[in-house]
Amino acid sequence: MIEQPTLGELWASRDLFRDPILAATAAGTILGWLGVYVVLRRMVFVAAAVSQAAALGVALAFYAQIHLATDVSPVLGAVSLTFLVSLLFMLDPLRLRITRESILGLAFVFAGGSAVAIGDRISQEAHEIGSILFGTAVLVRTFDLWLILILASLLLIGHIWTTRGMLLSSFDPDAARVQGLPIRLLDAFLFLSVGAMVAVATRALGALPVFAFTVLPAMAALAIGGRLWFVLILSACLGALSGGLGYVLAFMRDLPVGASQTIVAACWVGAALLVRLLIPRVGGLLGR
Amino acid sequence: MNLLTYQGVDLGYGRQVVLRDVNLSVERGDFLGLVGPNGSGKSTLVKSMLGLVRPMRGEIHWEGGVPKRGYVPQREQVDPIWPMRVRDLLEMTIHSLQTLQPLHRKQCPEVREIMELIEIDHLADKTLATLSGGEMQRVLLARALVVEPEVVVLDEPTSAMDLVASERFLSLINRMHEQKQTTVILVTHDLPSLVNRAHRLGIIQNGALHSGKTEEILTSENLSRIYEEPLTVRSVDGRTVILHGASSGERSAS
Structure with a gap:
């Protein structure tokens, strides 16, 4: 029978595992915060489409390296494609006579299909592509860690500063615009924040856990309820815990x-729904 | 003095014109009622006043620059899944560009004052999802007023209310208009509810706006011409009513 590793062994190897745990925790924190907007704006598909676009960007970068002998960084590929898809979301869907949801669906399907197709052409990097799509990477490069830490910190500060405007513009964009809020700017900041963080985190952690961090902690926090500031903070904390504890569970x-982090994030949703079911007034008690 | 003037304005989306050659003037402190059937372009006209729709042709002019405006949307535009208390919504509206700090603890006197005026102070700690239709509409009115606007625009605020709630809400608008001297622009598809309230009327029919002072617009000849059916305007016990038919004693519409 194979013995399972212990917490002591994890602690003993902390120098090895510290960076990936830190990266996942930081990414989980900011994606948890941003996820509240994504869920409340009913744009869960955004996270899925953007993470697929990031994966496509990485796949394209590998393809360019192998077949076109061009030295394109996978992070640059992920960021470029993510920004491109984010810009697509900023179009006014009414002008195009289609719903925003349809645009998201198109981006998700196209990016996902293309990533798999290009991945098929670069079998030399099949393991790398797998780690990007499903988050099987055990280690995180120092460059990726610093990128995640710096970006997550900057975005968190920016989003704390614009919380009220962001909430109001997400809740009722027309009324917010009438009041003089720069809706397009706030929308752009939100979409680019999601895009940038997903792109950088997908390269380091994989598309599946990144999608999970962007949706599941927010779902759990909203299920428990309470006031908005409480939901934002709870979601960020649950995102952080999903990243960190997920790694420990995997070990x-x-x-x-990636699967382990996703399972932990999903467990928060299950626990929150259970709490909500057993204590219906929990939302009124928390975050007063 | 005119606060708002429309001169030969065409409004629409993309290349599709919804309203043609709109000419309209609103004075400071006016109560303008806009009436028209569903899909006639009432909301498009309102959105142009709010700066949400740009004119395809013509000029929209605000005397002295664009004033501070409050907007009460149709209730369906508001998503009740948001875990937000009434007080949070109003505070957030006042401090929309500030940091998280005053989001929870600091009390805003403006919010308390407006909740008392609109008689929703008992709803302060309720979440939006728990409000009735009438309560939600009052909260949205409070949100529009809390920024102390010069102009309040209401887009079919009573569309999903029963008769009593609707009458109560419109009386509240009247009271607020009288107390604060705010310019009110109210959109509805129900002409009778406006005739004894609005100073000015705008009736949208077949892509055209017919507007003017209420007493000028509300004549049997005008209404019959606009609606292309015989209508009679009468005064009964000091209130204006509209009757179907050209001669006396036929069915009442109001």
Whole structure:
């Protein structure tokens, strides 16, 4: 029988695992915060489409390196494609006579399909592509860690500063615009924040856990309820815990890291729904 | 003095014109009622006043620059899944560009004052999802007023209300208009609810706006011409009513 690793062994190897845990925790924090807007704006598909676009960007960068002998950084590929898709979301869907949801669906399907197709042409990097799509990477490069830490910190400061405007413009864009709020600027900041963070985190952690961090902690926090500031903070904390604890769980139970982080994030939703079911007034009690 | 003037304005979306050659003037402190059937372009006209729709042709002019405006949207535009208390919504509206700090603890006197005026102070700690239709509409009115606007624009605020709630809400608008001397622009598809309230009327029919002072617009000849059916305007017990038919004693519409 194979013995499972212990927490002591994890602690002993902390120098090895510190960076990926830190990266996942930081990404989980900011994606958890941003996820509240994504869920409340009913744009869960955004996270899925953007993470697929990031994966496509990385796949394209590898393809360019191998077949076109061009030295394109995978992070640059991810960021470029993510920004391109983010810009697509900023179009006014009414002008195009289609719903925003349809644009998201198109971006998701096209990016996902293309990533798989291009991945098929670069079998030399199949493992790398797999880690990007499903988050099987165990280690994080120092460059990726610093990128995540710096970006997450800057975005968190920016979003704390614009919380009221962002909430009002997300809640009722027309009324917010009438009041003089720069809706397009706030929308652009939100979409580019999601795009940038997803792109950078997808390269380091994988598309699946990044999508999970962007949706599941917010769902759990909203299910418990309470006031908006409480929901934002709770969601950020649950995102952070999903990243960190997910890694520990993966180590302890020898699971793929991305899957483990996703499972932890999903558990928060299950627990929150259970709490909501057992204590219906929990939202009124929390965050007063 | 005119606060708002429309001169030969065409409004629409893309290349599709919804309203043609709109000419309209609103004075400071006016109560303008805009009436028209569903899909006639009432909301498009209102959105042009709010700067949400740009004119395709013509000029929209605000005397002395664009004033501070408050907007009460149709209730369906507001998503009740937001975990927001009434007080939070009003505070957030006042401090929309500030940091998180005053989001929870600091009390705003303007918010308390407006909640008392609109008689929703008992709803302060309720979440939006728990409000009735009438309560939600009052909250949205409070949100529009809390920024102390010069002009309040209401887009079919009573569309989903029963008769009693609707009458109560419109009386509240009247009271607020009298107390604060705010210019009110109210959109509805129900002409009778406006005739004894609005100073000015705008009736949208077949893509055209017919507007003027209420007493000028509300004549049997005008209404019959606009609606292309015989209508009679009468005064009964000091209130204006509109009757179907050209001669006396036929069915009442108001």
